[in-house]
Amino acid sequence: SSSESRHGFQAEVGRLLDIVAHSLYSERAVFLRELISNAADACDKLRYLSLTHADLIAGDPELKVVIRADAQAGTLTIADNGIGMNREDLVENLGTIARSGTAAFLKQATGDAAKDLALIGQFGVGFYAAFMVADQVEVVSRKAGETEAWRWSSDGRGEFEVVATERDKRGSDVILHLKADAREFLERDRLKKIVTKYSDHIPLPIFLAEDGKGSGGKEERLNEASALWMKPKSEITEQGYAEFYRHSAHAFDKPWMTLHFKVEGVLEYAGLLFVPSTRPFDLFDPDRKNRLKLYVKRVFITDSCDELVPPYLRFLRGVVDSSDLPLNISREMLQHNPVLAKMRAGITKRVLGELEKRAKDEPDAYADFWNQFGAVLKEGLYEQNDQGDALLSLARFRSTASDKLVSLADYLARMKPGQEAIYYITGETLEAASRSPHLEGFRARDVEVLLLTDPIDEFWVPAVGAYKEKPLRSVTRGGAELEKIVNAAADKKPAPPAPEGIDGLIALFKLTLKDAVKDVRSSQRLTESTACLVAEDGDLDINLERLLRQHKR
Numbered sequence: 001s002s003s004e005s006r007h008g009f010q011a012e013v014g015r016l017l018d019i020v021a022h023s024l025y026s027e028r029a030v031f032l033r034e035l036i037s038n039a040a041d042a043c044d045k046l047r048y049l050s051l052t053h054a055d056l057i058a059g060d061p062e063l064k065v066v067i068r069a070d071a072q073a074g075t076l077t078i079a080d081n082g083i084g085m086n087r088e089d090l091v092e093n094l095g096t097i098a099r100s101g102t103a104a105f106l107k108q109a110t111g112d113a114a115k116d117l118a119l120i121g122q123f124g125v126g127f128y129a130a131f132m133v134a135d136q137v138e139v140v141s142r143k144a145g146e147t148e149a150w151r152w153s154s155d156g157r158g159e160f161e162v163v164a165t166e167r168d169k170r171g172s173d174v175i176l177h178l179k180a181d182a183r184e185f186l187e188r189d190r191l192k193k194i195v196t197k198y199s200d201h202i203p204l205p206i207f208l209a210e211d212g213k214g215s216g217g218k219e220e221r222l223n224e225a226s227a228l229w230m231k232p233k234s235e236i237t238e239q240g241y242a243e244f245y246r247h248s249a250h251a252f253d254k255p256w257m258t259l260h261f262k263v264e265g266v267l268e269y270a271g272l273l274f275v276p277s278t279r280p281f282d283l284f285d286p287d288r289k290n291r292l293k294l295y296v297k298r299v300f301i302t303d304s305c306d307e308l309v310p311p312y313l314r315f316l317r318g319v320v321d322s323s324d325l326p327l328n329i330s331r332e333m334l335q336h337n338p339v340l341a342k343m344r345a346g347i348t349k350r351v352l353g354e355l356e357k358r359a360k361d362e363p364d365a366y367a368d369f370w371n372q373f374g375a376v377l378k379e380g381l382y383e384q385n386d387q388g389d390a391l392l393s394l395a396r397f398r399s400t401a402s403d404k405l406v407s408l409a410d411y412l413a414r415m416k417p418g419q420e421a422i423y424y425i426t427g428e429t430l431e432a433a434s435r436s437p438h439l440e441g442f443r444a445r446d447v448e449v450l451l452l453t454d455p456i457d458e459f460w461v462p463a464v465g466a467y468k469e470k471p472l473r474s475v476t477r478g479g480a481e482l483e484k485i486v487n488a489a490a491d492k493k494p495a496p497p498a499p500e501g502i503d504g505l506i507a508l509f510k511l512t513l514k515d516a517v518k519d520v521r522s523s524q525r526l527t528e529s530t531a532c533l534v535a536e537d538g539d540l541d542i543n544l545e546r547l548l549r550q551h552k553r
């Protein structure tokens with residue numbers, strides 16, 4: 001082969017392949033799910049293109065996946081008649097890390113097999129999962145609308161090769177030369193079980209060829225290929241939902257919440273949405289988009305439609321299928337689309353309503369959800385949208401009054417006579433926040449303080465300002481009106497008179513510290529510590545000032 005046909009993998013691919021080969025043994029059947037899902041994506045892409053370029057699909061309009069097991073050759077082939085890949089596509093898509101989630105995974109990977117397996121479970125590894133079971137992989141592909149075909153091949157050890165070849169129609173064959181210890185994947189029963197487990201509800205027919213050789217022979221249909229989200233709830237089992245979730249989200253975990261609905265009337269759409277039980281690692285990646293799949297009348301349109309849900313719900317997975325959008329809608333036309341805007345409002349309300357119900361009925365399970373995704377929901381508070389009240393009532397906090405998460409309603413119910421504000425303190429960690437000397441006076445008077453440790457807290461709290469007319473107030477502010485709060489314990493101990501000589505001491509402090517501080521005052525707020533820094537009303541909060549200093553250079 002000419003030197004031009006050989007390529008090195010991107011460094012990250014090399015690392016991923018190493019992990020795939022060494023860590024994933026127990027989960028290796030997922031290679032089939034990954035390859036079928038790629039075939040399904042390829043068919044979805046072609047179907048979408050054919051809406052405007054009908055010629056691309058003519059002649060071979062029935063999109064499908066065919067699996068062929070050739071025991072003699074020891075090969076397993078996953079063939080599709082989807083969009084296919086040309087030379088550039090093969091180099092680009094199969095030589096580099098396509099999915100940003102995979103790159104995020106690699107940043108977290110430790111080299112410890114057990115840990116990496118748990119991590120990778122949240123991603124799936126895509127195409128490279130093929131190397132879990134194969135020591136040689138070939139992809140023979142021809143792109144729709146082109147006449148040339150190409151063969152990509154690699155043993156997964158640093159290099160791959162792309163050479164010209166023949167293929168009589170568009171589409172791709174992924175040919176796995178199975179490792180000696182992976183020959184179980186040639187058994188028909190094993191293949192059938194895996195396909196029904198992982199891919200029963202993908203809306204594309206999957207066939208198993210009766211003989212392992214070329215196409216044209218008899219084929220057995222393996223899956224139902226119905227759009228699960230269009231079925232009535234009564235026909236779907238919990239297991240069915242969970243597998244659909246794993247398929248569409250490339251996930252291994254269970255959905256924490258499943259929301260399946262159909263909206264009829266002025267606007268018609270169906271949704272099958274999931275909240276994962278674990279947080280994806282790229283959730284706070286600035287480039288991270290929501291990953292909901294948008295369909296129009298069961299035709300896949302896109303999985304990166306920013307208009308479908310607000311960014312603070314970007315952890316949702318699943319499908320939304322509209323009957324009102326035009327089938328040939330372009331991705332650009334999706335921006336500022338009034339139908340989509342209405343769907344977005346409806347979906348948002350529905351999801352928040354369901355979360356509210358969970359919070360009420362299953363507070364412990366809700367706490368798990370909050371620990372994973374609370375920081376994201378809080379972004380919605382900062383945005384000041386019309387869901388502000390719903391989001392505030394969904395919010396949970398650490399507090400000085402309880403080991404459990406508390407709500408703002410809990411807080412209001414525990415406020416002391418004379419207390420007019422909801423007090424909070426921000427800090428980098430729970431430990432740092434709860435150790436702050438600013439809390440001493442509040443603790444002594446049994447006044448609850450919320451402990452806020454997410455960076456976003458510095459932003460949404462001042463933006464929101466109040467809950468049910470009670471202002472949110474930082475305990476680090478100069479004006480914390482502790483004196484006004486009468487509680488039984490404090491009543492018995494009247495505030496001690498200012499110690500003698502305090503005025504002289506303060507004057508000395510002021511002289512010494514000069515411009516480093518605005519003022520020096522005596523205060524009731526400390527019971528053990530000698531002094532603390534406070535911010536004046538209207539000035540930046542101390543923790544925020546620290547955060548901003550960190551980010552400014």
Ligand code: ADP
Nearest residue numbers: 038039042084085093098099125126127128172
């Ligand atoms: P992902 O599917 O998440 O993008 P993968 O590693 O599974 O990541 O696949 C990488 C890319 O390779 C895909 O995005 C797609 O562009 C391309 N690809 C893989 N399999 C096929 C296929 N059967 N037909 C066409 N393109 C494919």
Ligand code: MG
Nearest residue numbers: 037038126127
């Ligand atoms: Mg894939």
